[in-house]
Amino acid sequence: MATSSRFSSVIQLTDLDDFITPSQECIKPAKTQNAKPITSSGSAKIQIGEDGTYSQLNKEGRPEKLQKAQITLNDCLACSGCITSAESVLIGQQNHMEFLKICKDIELSLPSRSFDKVVVGLSCQPILSFANKFQIPPEEARAKLSALFRQLGAVKVFDVESFSDLCLVECGQDFVHRYREQSSNSTSIPVLASACPGWICYAEKTHGNWILPHLSEVKSPQQIAGVLIKDVLPNELQTSASRLAVVMIMPCFDKKLEASRSDFFREDQQSKDVDFVITPVEIEQILEELAIEFVDLGSSQIDSLDGTADTAWSVPSGSGSGGYAEHVLRFAAKELYGMTLEHVKFQPLKNSDIREAFIEKDGEQVLSVAIVNGFRNIQNLVQKMKRKKRTYDYVEIMACPSGCLNGGAQLRTESMETKALTANMEALHSKLEHRQIDDVKVNKLNHVWLGKASPEEHQNKLRTSYHAVQKSTNALTVKW
Amino acid sequence: MARLDEVCKLPGHQGIVWNVGWNHEGTILISCGEDKTVRLWARNINSENNLWVCHSILSDGHQRTIRSVSFSPCNKLIASASFDGTCCIWEKKTSTEGNQYECTATLEGHENEVKCVAWSASGSFLATCSRDKSVWIWEVGEDGDFECAAVLSAHTQDVKKVVWHPHQDILASASYDNTVKLFCEEDDDWVCFGTLKSHDSTVWSLAFDSSGKNLATCSDDRTIKIWKEYLPGNQFGIATSDNTPTWKCVCTLSAVHPRAVYDISWCHQTGLIATASGDDAIRIFRIDPESDPHAPTLEQLVTVPRAHEQDVNSVAWNPVITGLLASCSDDMHLKVWQYKG
Numbered sequence A: 001m002a003t004s005s006r007f008s009s010v011i012q013l014t015d016l017d018d019f020i021t022p023s024q025e026c027i028k029p030a031k032t033q034n035a036k037p038i039t040s041s042g043s044a045k046i047q048i049g050e051d052g053t054y055s056q057l058n059k060e061g062r063p064e065k066l067q068k069a070q071i072t073l074n075d076c077l078a079c080s081g082c083i084t085s086a087e088s089v090l091i092g093q094q095n096h097m098e099f100l101k102i103c104k105d106i107e108l109s110l111p112s113r114s115f116d117k118v119v120v121g122l123s124c125q126p127i128l129s130f131a132n133k134f135q136i137p138p139e140e141a142r143a144k145l146s147a148l149f150r151q152l153g154a155v156k157v158f159d160v161e162s163f164s165d166l167c168l169v170e171c172g173q174d175f176v177h178r179y180r181e182q183s184s185n186s187t188s189i190p191v192l193a194s195a196c197p198g199w200i201c202y203a204e205k206t207h208g209n210w211i212l213p214h215l216s217e218v219k220s221p222q223q224i225a226g227v228l229i230k231d232v233l234p235n236e237l238q239t240s241a242s243r244l245a246v247v248m249i250m251p252c253f254d255k256k257l258e259a260s261r262s263d264f265f266r267e268d269q270q271s272k273d274v275d276f277v278i279t280p281v282e283i284e285q286i287l288e289e290l291a292i293e294f295v296d297l298g299s300s301q302i303d304s305l306d307g308t309a310d311t312a313w314s315v316p317s318g319s320g321s322g323g324y325a326e327h328v329l330r331f332a333a334k335e336l337y338g339m340t341l342e343h344v345k346f347q348p349l350k351n352s353d354i355r356e357a358f359i360e361k362d363g364e365q366v367l368s369v370a371i372v373n374g375f376r377n378i379q380n381l382v383q384k385m386k387r388k389k390r391t392y393d394y395v396e397i398m399a400c401p402s403g404c405l406n407g408g409a410q411l412r413t414e415s416m417e418t419k420a421l422t423a424n425m426e427a428l429h430s431k432l433e434h435r436q437i438d439d440v441k442v443n444k445l446n447h448v449w450l451g452k453a454s455p456e457e458h459q460n461k462l463r464t465s466y467h468a469v470q471k472s473t474n475a476l477t478v479k480w
Numbered sequence B: 001m002a003r004l005d006e007v008c009k010l011p012g013h014q015g016i017v018w019n020v021g022w023n024h025e026g027t028i029l030i031s032c033g034e035d036k037t038v039r040l041w042a043r044n045i046n047s048e049n050n051l052w053v054c055h056s057i058l059s060d061g062h063q064r065t066i067r068s069v070s071f072s073p074c075n076k077l078i079a080s081a082s083f084d085g086t087c088c089i090w091e092k093k094t095s096t097e098g099n100q101y102e103c104t105a106t107l108e109g110h111e112n113e114v115k116c117v118a119w120s121a122s123g124s125f126l127a128t129c130s131r132d133k134s135v136w137i138w139e140v141g142e143d144g145d146f147e148c149a150a151v152l153s154a155h156t157q158d159v160k161k162v163v164w165h166p167h168q169d170i171l172a173s174a175s176y177d178n179t180v181k182l183f184c185e186e187d188d189d190w191v192c193f194g195t196l197k198s199h200d201s202t203v204w205s206l207a208f209d210s211s212g213k214n215l216a217t218c219s220d221d222r223t224i225k226i227w228k229e230y231l232p233g234n235q236f237g238i239a240t241s242d243n244t245p246t247w248k249c250v251c252t253l254s255a256v257h258p259r260a261v262y263d264i265s266w267c268h269q270t271g272l273i274a275t276a277s278g279d280d281a282i283r284i285f286r287i288d289p290e291s292d293p294h295a296p297t298l299e300q301l302v303t304v305p306r307a308h309e310q311d312v313n314s315v316a317w318n319p320v321i322t323g324l325l326a327s328c329s330d331d332m333h334l335k336v337w338q339y340k341g
C-alpha cells in the first residue's frame, strides 16, 4: 500500500477529514492584516468579486479589497477542525524552492534577502538514505551532502548527532529525577520520549491532558541544535540570530511541524530556532533543479562544534532513531543502582517494532525501558496506560514503523520493498561507529553555551512544553 | 413463483435500526440503532406462530448511534461499533437470573465514527473501520484482551464496511472512495493485496459466498457486482501479480435498483442473494445456474416493493434456518421474512 505522503502515517491518520476541505470550510477565523474594528453598529457587508476576491463595503458603500486570510501551519496544528491542508500549507511555507531562493539571494547579496548566512545540520538517517540508494559508504554520502550544502552557500555544516549528546544527557537526568519522584507523583512514570513530532502531534490532538504529563519535556536534538546555533554562532559569523538561517536535514515532514511550533519561536530575537527542515526527497528535487547528479558531488568535511579538527563520525549507541531508550537505561542503571551496563540487548516482543530491555537487581526487575515504533504499537501502549496497566519506566516512542531510519521522506527505490529497505538501513546504521556519551565533552559544550545561564534559562534552552488540542465535535460533519 | 413472506414485524427500537445479524446457530437475531441499544431477539417457542421477541437490551455501552453489531463465532461475545468512536465487547454471563450480557471491554483508537465491526471466522481477529479512513485489525488475546494488530490506511475515504472471508483470515473492506480492498497477514503485519475498482460511487456493503471465491458488492451507484477470485497460474488466462490472486468483476447488475443499495447478503446455504435498498424494497437474486461461471448472470427472483416504510438498511440470511431473512430500516422496525422458492 503505497502512500505518497512524506509524513508519518500517524499524522496522516490524525484528524484528517476530507469532508471538510480547508478552502471551503476552514473554521479558523480569517485574520486580516489591517482589520479595522467595526465601530458602527450593524453588520459589515462583504462582496465577492468576479475574480473571487472579497471586498468589504466601507461606510460610504465603496468596496475595499480584503486581505486574503493567511493560515499558517501553526494555526492548522492548533486547530482540530482539519489538518488536511497541512501538507500543502507546509510546502508553501518552507519548501526547498524557498530554501534555494534564500541561498540565491544570499549569493547575490540582494538587499531584499531575508537571511545573511546559512548553517546546516545533517541528521544521520538522511545520510544513510542516500548511502543506501546510491550504494556508497555512509561516510561518502555524508561528505557529498556536506559538499552540496556548501556549494549552496552554507558557512557551516554540522552533524545533528553532535547535538544529540546534550539532548540525551538531559533525557537521562530528567528520567532519573522523575523516577525518584514516582511515589509522590502518579504521572511521572512512564516517561515517554518526545523526540518524534509525529507522535507528539498525535498525543496532543487525540489524547491530550491525561497523557501530556508523561511526555519528556526535553527538546529534540533538532531543536536543541537550533537554539545552540543561534546562541553561539551569530557572534562568530558576524550576523544576528534572525539573519542566520538554520537548516536541518531530517527524514520526515513531521520535523517541519516541529520546527514551526510557536514554542520554538524566540520573541527576543524574532526568529525561529530552526528556519528550514529539508528532507531527502526534497534534496533529490534540489539536485534535479540544479541539474547535479548526486554521484558527481565532491566531498567536504563536517564542522565540529568545538572547532577542533576531530571530525570522526559517530552516532549515539542504540536505535536508528537516536538511541534514547538505550542511553536512559544505561544512565539510570548507573545513577540509581550503580550498575555499569556492558551490553544492552533489546528483546523483540510480538513484532520487531516493540522491543524491551530491563535490568534486575537481586533477582528483581528494577528498571524497564522499551522502544515502541509505529502506530499499532503506540496504540497498544497508550491503551494499556489508559487502563492503568503497568507498562515501562521509559519508552522511546517513534511514529514510523522501524523508527526514523524509515521516515516518511526518506528515499524509496521502486524495486525494493519497504521491509528489505529498512533491513538495509538498519544494517548500515549498525555499522556506523556507535558512541557512548562523553561527559567531558558535553560539559565543555554546556559550559561554552550555557556557562552563565541561570537554572531557568538552562531549562528554557533545553526543555519545552505541550498543549492539548480541544476536539471540536461538529454534528454537521456526521456521515453515515 | 418464488415468494418472500413476512413472518413478523418487530417494533422496539426508538429510532433508525442500522444493522441486523444472527448468531452462528441461527437462534438469536441481533440488531442495533440510533437509540444506542443492541437488542437480541429469539423465537418465542410458546407462541404458535413462531414469533420473534426481544429478550435482551444492551444499553449504556455507547454514547452515540450504534452502527453495527457482530456475534463472535463462539457465540459468547458480541461486538458493537458506534459513532462515539469506540467498539464495545459484550460478554455473556450466565447467572440464576438467566443470561446477561456485560460490556467487558471498550476498544478505543479510531479518531471518529466507527462504521462497522466484524469477527473473523477463526475468532482470533476482530476488524473495525471508520470515517477516519482506517481499517483496524484487533487480535483477540487469551486473557480476553484485544490488541491492535494493524492500522491500515489503504482507503482514501470513509470506510463503510468490513467483512471477513468465510474460511481464511482475509478481510475485505468497502469505502466511500468507491473501492473494495482486500487484506491478509504477512509476516507480522497486515497488508493490502488487492483493490477492487469498478463501482462509480460509495461501496456500501459486500458479502462472500460460501466458498469465499466469489464476492458480491453493492453501491450508491445503484448497481450490484459479482467478483471472482482467480488464483496465480489459473487456466483462464487471468493475469495475477506478485503471486497473489486477482479479483475480477464478472457481473454488473444495473437498472434494477432505482436507488442506492445499502446492504447485500449472500446465503451460504442456498446461494440466494438479498439486497436492501433506499427505495424501501428488498430483492432476492440468484446466479443463473445455466450461465457461464466466468460471466454469470443474475436472475431476479423476488421483489418486495414496500418491504419497509423507509430505507432498508440491512439484510441478513439466517445461517441455519433455510430461507429465513432478517431486515431493518429507518422506519424503526425489524422484519423477519421466509423465502419460498
Ligand code: SF4
Pocket: A007, A008, A195, A196, A197, A198, A199, A251, A252, A253, A254, A255, A321, A398, A399, A400, A403, A404, A405, A406, A407, A408
Ligand atoms: S519516527 Fe522519526 S522519521 Fe518518523 S515521524 Fe517520528 S521523527 Fe519523523
